Every structure is written in structure tokens, then in C-alpha cells.
Amino acid sequence: MFSKVLVANRGEIACRVIRTLHRMGITAVAIYSEADAGAKHVALADEALCVGPAAANKSYLNIEAVIEAASSTGAEAIHPGYGFLSENVEFARACTAAGITFIGPAEAALEIMGDKIRSKNHVAQAGVPLVEGISEPGLSDEQLISAGEKMTFPVLIKPSAGGGGKGMHVVERPEDLGETLATARRVAKASFGDDTLFIEQLIRSPRHIEVQVLADAQGNVIHLGERECSLQRRHQKVIEEAPSALLDEATRARIGQAACDTARSVDYLGAGTVEFLVSDEEPEKFYFMEMNTRLQVEHPVTEEVTGIDLVEQQIRIAAGQPLSLRQEDITLTGHSVEARIYAEDAEARFMPSAGTIIGLQEPTGEGIRVDSGMLPGLVIGTDYDPMLAKVIATGADRDQALSRLHQALGGTIIHGLTTNTAYLQQLVADEDVRRGQMDTTMIERKLPDLQFPTPQQHHAVAAGLLAAQLKGLHPETAGNQEEGPTGWQPDGWRHSGAQNPVFAVSWQPPGTTAEPQEFDVIVDGSSRLIPVGEGRYLLRSSATATEVHLTAGEGSRQTGTEIWISSGDFTGALSVLDQEAATHRQLAEIEAELTEALPEVTAPMPGTVVAVGVESGHEVNAGDVLVVIEAMKMEHRLAAPTAGTARINVALGDQVSLGQVLAAVEAEQAENTESKD
Known part of the structure; x- marks a missing residue:
């Protein structure tokens, strides 16, 4: 067995691998970028080395730097987690050349299954059913367009080197294929270093079922049952569960055998996942999609229902140990469901969110597991994937697991940036989800009807009340304070006796230009905040008592004190201004109204300019794409708000900050059509 292992990853998966290493008595070495110096996985590891700046291609994807880190610390093996270098055959070769064990499959399996085109051709020879498509390597856009004309639309464009649902694009009409192919190639090149694409027919109502396999160097291959991953948005899994509510025992056995046969065909080694599309109407039929030659994000649900630590199995197999499990030893007990917590604003079209975690409470309880990379004070930027944590709930049956997950999500409090927890709660409570009636397109269909709490x-x-306390005003003494001459109060001057302070509280829906929701709050002692724990208070009035979670952030004279609050279904940041600050803001608004400004296009988050739609000075129509920025592995197309002359302020490759003005549109002057007498 290894004595020291380097974890070539970050965030929650690095923390999760380190925990198993420690339980096995193995020294854990972490790597980190300059942006991750204060990350949780760095603190958990026994040793940690910086491998480069924030950009992934200069740190976590820098093969030479990662190998050097392992060699310099004496690590005998490298666990790649998922993403980054986990399916990179060149990295596996570099490990072998350096005499370091790669905790993953052999190079041949990585080459065959890491390329979606090659893998489909490989399994087709073994008689595995496939969805119709175009999967010839090296085709140009023109060749793909020509071949696509013979297909039935809609179709799905996939990057051959991709994974995790990233870089996929649905094309509804043949005339949109050319433009979408260009976008898909750009995303694939930036995300995977390979812009090879293939096209397959989109099945409208499929179920996404994947099978976990384990294979050792002695030729033993077993499966650990299936996972249902049909709840997806933009082909990115959101909620996963094990086992699937769709399959009967006979189909479970057949699809498991197919997965094992697929692994054997490439002499697979370690933990892997074979993914299938299964017809919702004919669940006995399944079609091979791909094999992921790594640990999956959703592996915890399999661990929970089997009791098997998959990371430990990976490590033992990589060390040359045979599987101690046989297929007949595998039993599925209960049900487990996982939800992915993302730094994103579901209400604002799932725009990635950035910020600093200023308040954090992760759920606990019977059947609850949290795999997390979060810490109070951790800065969440846009350099990496926006997933922050996974909440996993396990119960005796599916209904109990879903109920526990819903409760756990309600107890997940993250202040300082917007997350998708309220959206996840709605999904878990959805009637179709509870009945197990779902497919990979369900989320997209339900999005327009989602209602978010305000x-x-x-x-x-x-x-x-919290703002008043921060200013030294307490409800029980408000209106009775004497600081200096009568009439002077901490919140401003009064020409007569002491008065109850008044605060203007507002809430702006994040990521929108909607009018803020406004409230007036008088601190007069009729309501009080009673501390009951770290960040937790009991809001008590004459009639009710409600528990709230409050965290104070930074503010300014015009933005006021920022108070993050979680209570019931609502989590958000409220701006609280005393009367002096409210006056300054009103004056600033009046000044802004008097200043004529061009319609501007600003950056909704920090990112990189990956495309510029028009040259400065060109005429555009409302809706024309001006600039495309990439952040958190997603592209965001920013369009002209009105017709006119475009003024572009950025260039390809520029790094932009939140709120930066990227472009403006000078509206055309209307001609004077009045008659002259």
C-alpha cells in the first residue's frame, strides 16, 4: 500500500479523497493555485504545494508542475479526482515516466473511452446499441453540416473529449447548425484542449442511467448497481439518486452486465462509470452513451446504498490488490439522493455568482452527508467550476430520502454569494420528481413556472434590528439614549427629544434590473433579536417568534449595510440604510437622472472575453451579440439592448471585472418629420 498520495484536484472532491487517505493511514499531499491558497483542501492535507497562478491551464492542468509536486514530496501515487487531468492520457503517461502510480485506468482505456467518437465505434463492434449519429473524427464544420442535413432534428452537438455534460449544444433547426458548431468548437477547445465534435440525434424524453463498475488487475469486474441522473440542466446533472426508480431487477441485471462487458473490452482498471440512455416508455431498452474513466461527482449515492468506499477501492486496485468483493456480495440497501450546490443565481438564468463566504451553516442529521469545499472567508471566484458542495440524503426508501434532502437543503445556509439551494428545494418537492416521473428535459420544461421566494x-x-445593533442602537433602549447633548443620536441629529431610529431596507433581485423591493423599519422595541447561536437569532415580536440567520457584510454610504438573511425559504442580501445614508442615495439617484447616458452592456460577473460580435462603430439591432465572455466554464452572450451604433470597449482575451462596461450602443437620432409652414 502507498504511504503518500498526491491529490491533483481542488474543492470538495479533493477534501473527500483526503478524508479516505487519512482513514487508511496514508499521508495526503495537496496542490493549489495562487487563488486557492486559503482553500479547505489545503488546510486538510498533510502537505501542500502551490503549482501556479489562478488560471487552470497554468496550475491544475499543468502536467509538468503536478508531476514535479509529486516527485518533490515523495508521493508514490496521484489521485486525480474528477475533471482537470483525471481522463488525460498524456498525464497518465507522464506519471508512468516519472515512476508514479496513476490512480486510474491504463492508457489504452483512457485513449479509447476518453474519446467519445472512438468509444462509440469500439462498443458498436461489441454489439452494444447506439443512438444514430455522426461520429467520424476530423470532420470540419462544413462536413458536419452536410452530414447533418440527412439527420432528423433536433440534434445534439458533443465535444469528443468532453465530460460532465460540458460543451453540449442542442440545435433545433438545420439553419442554426453552423453558428452553434462554431460556439461548440470554441468551448471544447477552451475546456478540454480539443475541439473535435460529433453529432447525434436528440432523444426527446430519455432517462439518463449510469452503472458504477470496479475492475482490478487480475481481471475481476463487478458492478455496484445504477444511478439515475435524469434531472439535468443544459446536460449538467443537478440531482442524482441510487438506485433508479425506473428499472426492474431483470433490467438492472442486464444493464449491469452490459457495463461490465464494456469495461472488460478495454481491460479496464479501477472505478469507472458506463452511461446509458434508457427509454422512459420502454425501460427495458438502453443505449450506450459513453464511459467515464474516473470517479463521478455523484459517486456518494452509490457509496451510501452499498456501504463501499469507492475511493478506497480505487487506491487498493491501483496498489495492485485484487477486489475483495464478488458480484453476489453487492446489495443495495435503502435509497440515496444527492443535490449539487452551485454558486449561481437560478432566478437570473443561472448566472454564475462570485463573492466571499461570510456566513456558513452546513446541514447535519440522520442520513445526511455533506461533501464540501466551503469555509467561512473563502473567496469564490470565476476561475473554476461553480460547484461548492454536495448534500446527500439517505433513507430506508426513496420517499424518506427525498424528504430528508429537502429538509437538509433548508438547513444549508451560505451567505456572501447567491447559490441554487432554493431552486434545488423546489425540484426535490416537485410532484413529478416525487413520483419518479422525470427525464433529462424535465427541468427545462418546468423552469418558466418556477417561483422564487422574496x-x-x-x-x-x-x-x-441587526443594523441598529451594529450602530450601537438596541431595541430595548431605542428612543431613550443620551449621547452628548439632548437630541443627538448615533443615527443622526434631532432638533427635539430622542426619536426612534428609522431604517430604509431594500432588496434587489440579484442579476436583474428589476425595481428593488423596499421596506421601512422603525426600531422602537416592539421587535427584538435574541441570539440563539452563531449567526442565529430569534426574531420576537408581540405576536410571533421566528428563527432567522443573519450575517453582516460590507457596505458603503450609498449601498448601506449589507445584511444577509436566511429564514424559511428565503435567502438573500438586504441593503439597510439609516436616514443619513438614505439621503445620500437619493441625491445620487437625482444626479444620475440628470446625466444622459448611453445604453450600456456590463459584465454580469468577472470573466474572459472569448468573442467580439461586431467592430466598434458598426450598426447593430437590438438583440445582436456584442461580446461573449467565459466564466466558470460557461459562455455568456451579451446582446445590444437597443438598435444603434456599437461602441466596443474590450478586445478578445481581455479579463473583465464584475460591472465593467464592455460596450455601449448609441441610439440613432430620429429624423425630424415635422412640417414647416
Whole structure:
């Protein structure tokens, strides 16, 4: 067995691997970029080395730097986690050349299954059913367009070297294929270093079922049952569960055998996942999609229902040990469901969110597991994938697991940036999801009808009370304070006796230009905040008592004190201004109204300019794409708000900050059509 292993990853998966290494008595070495110096996985590891700047291609994807880190620390093996270098055959070769064990499959399996085109051709020879498509390597856009004309639309463009649902694009009409192929190639090149694409027919109502396999160097291959991963958005899994509610025992055995046969065909080694499309109407039929030659994000649900630590199995297999498990030893007990916590704003079209975690409470309880990379004070930027953590709930049956997950998501509090927890709660409570009636397109169909919680008066009262406390005003003494001459109060001057302070509280829906929701809060002692734990308070009024979670962030004279609040279904940041600050803001708004400005296009988050749609000075129509920026492995197309002359302020490759003006549109002057007498 190894004595020291380097973990070539970051975030929650690095933390999860380190925990198993420690349990096995193995020294854990972490790597980190300059942006991750304060990350949780760095603190958990026994040793940690910086491998480069924030950009992934200069740190976590820098093969030479990662190998050097392992060699310099004496690590005998490298666990790649998922993403980054986990399926990179050149990295596996570099490990072998350096005398370091790669905890993953052999190079041949990586080459065959890491390329979606080659893998489909490989399994087709073994008689595995495939979805119709175009999967010849090296085809140009023109050749793909020509071949696509013979297909039935809609179709799905996939990057051959991709994984995790990234870089996929649905094309509804043949005339949109050319433009989408260009976008898909750009995303594939930036994300995977390979812009090879293939096209397959899109099945409208498929179920996504994947099978976990384990294979050792002695030729033993077993499967650990299946996972249902049909709840997806933009082909990215959101909620996963094990086992699937769709399959019967006979189909489970057949699809498991197919997965094992697929692994044997490439002499697979370690933990892997074979993914299938299964017809919702004919669940006995399944079609091979791909094999992921690594640990999956959703592996915890399999661990929970089998009781098997998959990371430990990976390590033991890589060390040359045979599997101690036989297929007949594998039993599935209970049900487990996982939800992915992302730094994104579901209400604003899932725009990635950035910020600093200023308040954090992760759920606990019977059947609850949290795999997390979060820490209070951790800065969440846009250099990496926006996934922050996974909440896993396990129960005796599916209904109990879903109920526990819903409760656990309600107990997940993250202040300082917007997350998708409220959206996840809605999905878990959805009637179709509870009945197990779902497919990979369900989320997209339901999105328009989702209703997101907004703050109520009691949220504003709680925020105002905390702001008052921060200013030294307490409800029980408000209106009775004497600081200096009578009439002077900490919140401003009064020409007569002491008065109750008044706060203006507002909430702006993040990522939108909607009018803010406004409240007035008078601190008069009728409501009080009673501390009951770190960040937790009991908001007590004459009629009710409500528990709230409050965290104060930074503010300014015009933005006010920022108070993050979680209570019930609502989590968000409220701006709290005393009367002096409210006056300054009103004056600033009046000044802005008097200043004529061009319609501007600003960056919704920090990122990189990957495309510029038009040259400065060209005429555009409303809706024309001006600039495309990439952040958190996603492209965001920013369009002209009106017709006119475009003024572009950035160039290809520029790094932009949140709120930076990227472009403006000078509206055309209307001609004077009045008649002259």
C-alpha cells in the first residue's frame, strides 16, 4: 500500500479523497493555485504545494508542475479526482515516466473511452446499441453540416473529449447548425484542449442511467448497481439518486452486465462509470452513451446504498490488490439522493455568482452527508467550476430520502454569494420528481413556472434590528439614549427629544434590473433579536417568534449595510440604510437622472472575453451579440439592448471585472418629420 498520495484536484472532491487517505493511514499531499491558497483542501492535507497562478491551464492542468509536486514530496501515487487531468492520457503517461502510480485506468482505456467518437465505434463492434449519429473524427464544420442535413432534428452537438455534460449544444433547426458548431468548437477547445465534435440525434424524453463498475488487475469486474441522473440542466446533472426508480431487477441485471462487458473490452482498471440512455416508455431498452474513466461527482449515492468506499477501492486496485468483493456480495440497501450546490443565481438564468463566504451553516442529521469545499472567508471566484458542495440524503426508501434532502437543503445556509439551494428545494418537492416521473428535459420544461421566494416584512425587520445593533442602537433602549447633548443620536441629529431610529431596507433581485423591493423599519422595541447561536437569532415580536440567520457584510454610504438573511425559504442580501445614508442615495439617484447616458452592456460577473460580435462603430439591432465572455466554464452572450451604433470597449482575451462596461450602443437620432409652414 502507498504511504503518500498526491491529490491533483481542488474543492470538495479533493477534501473527500483526503478524508479516505487519512482513514487508511496514508499521508495526503495537496496542490493549489495562487487563488486557492486559503482553500479547505489545503488546510486538510498533510502537505501542500502551490503549482501556479489562478488560471487552470497554468496550475491544475499543468502536467509538468503536478508531476514535479509529486516527485518533490515523495508521493508514490496521484489521485486525480474528477475533471482537470483525471481522463488525460498524456498525464497518465507522464506519471508512468516519472515512476508514479496513476490512480486510474491504463492508457489504452483512457485513449479509447476518453474519446467519445472512438468509444462509440469500439462498443458498436461489441454489439452494444447506439443512438444514430455522426461520429467520424476530423470532420470540419462544413462536413458536419452536410452530414447533418440527412439527420432528423433536433440534434445534439458533443465535444469528443468532453465530460460532465460540458460543451453540449442542442440545435433545433438545420439553419442554426453552423453558428452553434462554431460556439461548440470554441468551448471544447477552451475546456478540454480539443475541439473535435460529433453529432447525434436528440432523444426527446430519455432517462439518463449510469452503472458504477470496479475492475482490478487480475481481471475481476463487478458492478455496484445504477444511478439515475435524469434531472439535468443544459446536460449538467443537478440531482442524482441510487438506485433508479425506473428499472426492474431483470433490467438492472442486464444493464449491469452490459457495463461490465464494456469495461472488460478495454481491460479496464479501477472505478469507472458506463452511461446509458434508457427509454422512459420502454425501460427495458438502453443505449450506450459513453464511459467515464474516473470517479463521478455523484459517486456518494452509490457509496451510501452499498456501504463501499469507492475511493478506497480505487487506491487498493491501483496498489495492485485484487477486489475483495464478488458480484453476489453487492446489495443495495435503502435509497440515496444527492443535490449539487452551485454558486449561481437560478432566478437570473443561472448566472454564475462570485463573492466571499461570510456566513456558513452546513446541514447535519440522520442520513445526511455533506461533501464540501466551503469555509467561512473563502473567496469564490470565476476561475473554476461553480460547484461548492454536495448534500446527500439517505433513507430506508426513496420517499424518506427525498424528504430528508429537502429538509437538509433548508438547513444549508451560505451567505456572501447567491447559490441554487432554493431552486434545488423546489425540484426535490416537485410532484413529478416525487413520483419518479422525470427525464433529462424535465427541468427545462418546468423552469418558466418556477417561483422564487422574496423577502417579507419580518425579514426587513430582522435586518434593520441587526443594523441598529451594529450602530450601537438596541431595541430595548431605542428612543431613550443620551449621547452628548439632548437630541443627538448615533443615527443622526434631532432638533427635539430622542426619536426612534428609522431604517430604509431594500432588496434587489440579484442579476436583474428589476425595481428593488423596499421596506421601512422603525426600531422602537416592539421587535427584538435574541441570539440563539452563531449567526442565529430569534426574531420576537408581540405576536410571533421566528428563527432567522443573519450575517453582516460590507457596505458603503450609498449601498448601506449589507445584511444577509436566511429564514424559511428565503435567502438573500438586504441593503439597510439609516436616514443619513438614505439621503445620500437619493441625491445620487437625482444626479444620475440628470446625466444622459448611453445604453450600456456590463459584465454580469468577472470573466474572459472569448468573442467580439461586431467592430466598434458598426450598426447593430437590438438583440445582436456584442461580446461573449467565459466564466466558470460557461459562455455568456451579451446582446445590444437597443438598435444603434456599437461602441466596443474590450478586445478578445481581455479579463473583465464584475460591472465593467464592455460596450455601449448609441441610439440613432430620429429624423425630424415635422412640417414647416
